[in-house]
Amino acid sequence: MTTAAAFQVLPSQTIPDDTPVLGGRRNLIPGAEVPLFGQSGYWPGDCLRRPANRVKSAWRASFPTDPLWNLRTREIAFGMLNSSHKILRDAGLFFRAENWSLPSVRQMCDKMRLIATWAVEQQMPHDLAAWAAEDWQDYLDHHALTSGTSTLANDVLTIRRLLDFAPLLTGGGLSEDPWPGKSAAEVAERTYTGELSTPSIPPAIWWPLLRAAWFYIDDMAPQILERRDQQAAAVAASAGIRHQTHRARDIDVKLAAWVQDPASLVPVHARDFRGYPAGTVMWSTLSLWLTGGVSQGVFKTGRDSGRHQMRRRMVQQLADAGRVRPVTAKEGRAALGVVDQPVRGRNRRPDDLDAQVKKWLADPANRIPVRRESSVHGPAGEPVWLTLESRVFGTVTRANVFTSGTARTRQRQQWVREAITEDRTDYIEDGDLEHALRMVRAACYVFIAALTLMRDSELQEIERNSIVEHYGSPAIASRKVKHDESRPRLKWWITEPVAQAVAVAERLSWHDSHIFATLAPPSGFLPEGTRGRAGFDAFRDIDFFIENINKTLDRTGLEPIPEGLVRPHMFRKTMAIITAQQPDGEIALGIQLKHAARRALANRVTGGYGRMDANWSKEFDNQLELAAARRLVELLKARRQGDPVAVGPGAARLHAGLDKVIKAMDSDPHLQAQIADERMQVSLLRDEFAQLHFGTINHCLWQASTAECQNQLPPEQRGKQPLLGACQPGKCRNSVLTLENAPYWIAEEGDLQDTLRRERLSPPRRESIEIRLTEVQSVTAQFANLQGAH
Template identity: 90%
Template sequence: MTTAAAFQALPSQTIPDDTPVLGGRRNLIPGVEVPLFGQAGFWPGDCLRRPANRVKSAWQVSFPADPLWNLRTRELAFGMLNSSHKILRDAGLFFRAENWGLSSVKETCNKMRLIAKWAVEQEMPHDLAAWAAEDWQDYLDHHAETSGTSTLANDVLTIRRLLDFAPLLTGGGLLEDPWPGKTAAEVADRTFTGEVSTPSIPPAIWWPLLRAAWFYIDEMAPQILERRDQQAAAWAAFEGKRRQTHRAQDTDVKLATWVQDPASLVPVHARAFRGYPAGAVMWSTLSLWLTGGVSQGVFKAGRESDRHQMRRRMVQQMVDAGRVRPVTAKDGRRAMGIVDRPVRGRNRRPDDLDAEVKKWLADPDNLIPVRRETSVHGPAGEPVWLTLEGRVFGTVTRANVFTSGTARTRQRQQWVREAITEDRTDFIEEGDLEHALRMVRAACYVFIAAFSLMRDSELQEIERKSIVQHYGSPAIASRKTKHDASRPRLKWWIIEPVAQAVAVAERLSWHDSHIFATLAPPSGFLPEGTRGRAGFDAFRDIDFFIENINKTLDRTGLEPIPEGLVRPHMFRKTMAIITAQQPDGEIALGIQLKHAARRALANRVTAGYGRMDKNWSREFDNQLELAAARKLVDLLKARRQGGPVAVGPGAAKFHAGLDKVLKTMDSDPHLQAQIADERMQVSLLRDEFAQLHFGTINHCMWQASTAECQNQLPAEQRGKQPLLGACQPGKCRNSVLTLKNAPYWIAEEGDLQDTLRRERLSPPRRESIEIRLAEVQSVTAHFATLEGDR
């Protein structure tokens, strides 16, 4: 297939080439051109509001190069973007008014390009009706070699759209479904179970990553942002002392206007001067006038560029026409009205520079910037001379006050080294300010992503002043873009540290609206009204953050972050797992993940997102064991006094376990010396009671062979975990009761006795209550022996 084939656009039988492809109910940006159907290469999305996490080159729809597949894909894309258009209704297609978004259409077109490439390579028939179901399955089999099941399911949806939009497609689409009666997931050999393919971040990475992010937000960010503000102030001061730089375009315009003015005369030497003959053009003087005193080289003869040659020709034509003004070199600038540029540091007398360096060093409050570690720029402990120059002279350009290599500069370096003390050292990180600012931006993103459960697109749409109150609690307001063409403004609840991270990101950002943006604002030479890009490549910053945290462990004292893949969408999945373990966690997740709006359909999505995976299962097992062991510490102390601390069928076994722990502590001199260390006690208790489950009315020392609850299960399901709904606290040999459980039993005993006092109870009902009361009293009678354990 040749490259030219991509431009051999075929006409559509249903859609005119001049039909706008974006319109209807969409909110178009006024004044921006809307792409037309006849544009065969790609359709830019410039007329639509672009999400902050998308660069401009990714906000467009591209089509296959093959002419037939190009037309077929454009027609399919038009149908998806205009699902209620009159052209579709005339073709007998009636879809809901809610159009597919540009992102969904872009993904469909990308998949059509893959299908087109495979079809051309396999020399498949041009007519889709001639394809057999086995042909489509062959494509899936081919694609399965490099794709997962969820990707294949999306391929099936794309293929089925060739059936859904068949009346719109020139030459027709599919005549029947290649996989009738099967869902896309089933076709992709992935029967839906509620599982989400998004991986989680392992606990070994999660915890040190969050601690490092908070360290940068809470400890490092104030210092780094203060340095940024100081540098910005220095730039502003410097800009105020010098003339603005010139742009080549502005110089050309000014020269052309000056040449066209009949009153303009070219300054030439009135007499010979320093090798220039009388009548020679005063090029440097004319250059200074055109650039406002900034540059002497806009006519420089040594430059062979077309622009410089053009300028010289324009001036020379004036000279040939006799439009000259002879002046002396001394009067040249004054004749042109040129004002001398302000004196810069590099033009100052050496004695003045020495005096200013000494004066600055004499102030003990002035900190000397020193390189923290060895790098290509210099050894550790060496002053950072350019930064120091900026602090001493209030400039941001290099004048080589300390680095020209002369005897004077070496003397100044010696003064600086002699002034360095521990109290006056300001360590500078490698990469300096931009490096540090990027670390702060990454830390804010990581922390907000982890604790808000927001998608990357929602995070990067956060704007200034986005912290609001939502039902009495702090929340972040942002835009939801996924599956919502209207981009509703929603709210995500947050905790106070997240609000602090948002405040830091807001202070860091230069953007007028968004808190996440590129580090540098747009150049002043860009067209007026250019705002610069909001958003950034989050995954690159995450990798950068982890890499640099691990490089600086010896200085920061942070934990190392193990190697592993961390991507923006994984934060949402990981926090969902953690949240789901809390009471009513699924309800909270449904609200925070924005699944609550369609609760009946979203239940399995929420549950799937919060379902435990292998990365976190052991983590929560450890946490449950530790929580149970901490509750045993008080019982262990009471048991040391020799009295009983538990009742119930399993009390003897429970006491034996506590006695074993006490014996271990008493027999080991090392442990005995740390008897007051609760962490050591917790560790021993966790090992001894690894299967202990704390409950409200009793505690279970789980052992499958003696568990009464297992009798309620089929044989093949027994022995895996306690069945709490079938627990029999007064009978099961795994059951243990302490004084923490006593109030519930005593309350039930009282309720049963009150019920029996009623006269109008049927005999069967009275008998069942009496049986239950006897069981309860067999337990409460033993609580009196535990009165000492309070």
């Protein structure tokens, strides 16, 4: 038996606490006590015969101390020890007739304790269905720092127990396999070697997505944010300075000060009024006073918020103490000095409204909001009447000044249409402002995530004024959350466009500290966090952004973004692949990814992030083709003068290809007009010389059928790529040499001549050097022709 657990024990919904956990067809030791399911500390195996090589302390199954993980582990252990028990069959589980052994169950429990510890440290959700496959991979990556492949394979098997026994688990288990179609050994091997399961974003999606994000940051954001600010100003103007007192915290402060003032008296009904008996607190009147006449609901009884209940208790305590002031309903506002609501447009005389419209239209600085494109709300070019009304009258209260359908409103519409000119038109996106603001937020997130290699948790912890200098370069500071309970403030290097994206996100956010937050600030009449909070669901915004970019291609002129899954963690993986291709890329990745260093500033996980995948291999092949084409531009310019630019067996092919490009440029007037555009020349050269490979001593116009280097390979390996190290430049018909290669050949000629001048050379050695010198001189003699031409 175990001692009483020092932690809370949760009951199982499927297995009674008094159920024996070792029974069935086992040969139990007579008289030995069988552990029960309700024992939460450990289950001893004293009732089973213990092998001689097992100590008593190892002949038991011990469980995690966390109550929830303790229950899960006990339920799985029961299922493994009783694989054909009626409880399992009732749950729809049918396993092999042979039970798992106690050592197997003990190993599972040990693994579960490690998972439970990590889950608690990382503050993972209690509901396993809320875990993503990336979360389980994160655990394996963490454990791989100190474990080998066999240990990791057992970890995978243990995690899959949460799926196998899901119907038995209280609260449910996994809903799907984190690694579908892969064996435990395959998952372990990929994790151990750093081959991350995180997919990259294909180049076909990556580049148009980044361009669209930058378009919204650089072009659209200023207009959208200006529109937001104008609307906010209109709202503030319509409510006057009293609008500021409508914030929940300000109301609480004002109420607390009022309650503490000994002179304050609670207004109560002087006589019975509409069902309210005399002496009842005048909640609406007091609410209007606190909010400057804006709201009557500060104390509303129908609300469940603790804030509203607290306010009522504060006021009721004063009333119960006799600090009251009986007033009539008619005297209520006047007695408390409440200012009347401002005059709305709907209460003004039609002539006054006409005069205000004409005055506003007469000012050329006022811009008329016009619908950019046709929709169900109206045709393109039509004024957006409700937006115009708010601008003309400085209020968001709808008075239908332009839309009531009367003769006067039709006349006002005509005045507006006559005043529309291109220089005073303000094109409005179809849809509401929140739609446009969400696009800006998504664009900022996408751009910063793509170019900083920050995790989603680190991105959403970015606070205001986080742009700093780090070792002489601009950087952004944020909190590292993953695998670090202390949440240190770290720095990620950035470029100027990223700093601009951060500035836009900072201007967009209403939050006091964080630059990424929900679009709506918290409401004073809803429970805290219902509307406004720091952070947001990034993956939903990414999908929303891509969908809306593709809907508006005809207007924005952007490239379409192909369909495909894009998630926050994939930006980090993709940029890591790109960075890893640069010199010292792995060291840079180790710094920017914030990986713990096992060797100089990078570890095994770093290499996994930067490892090339199928999505990007072709992209970098294209980059190599472009690089080769750029090196040909100078040769193209020289060839245009009619000079030879190369020698060697393949020189005629190179000259023919360059002449073909020149002819294409000269025969097309459009291309001829762009003859000074190097990008256009590079594009043509890349298409013509797609198989050109640059080398140190020569260049290769790769054609498998004539390649001498392929003779060194087995037949099944031939024809795939050139072997520049095995090339015979003077013989291979793919070989070309330019003046760029000349120094190496001239240097070799000099070295061979110096060697031959030595007295002590064996005849065979001298003969081989003379043969090589003849080959080299046949090449260097050709370089003389090139030097003469240039």
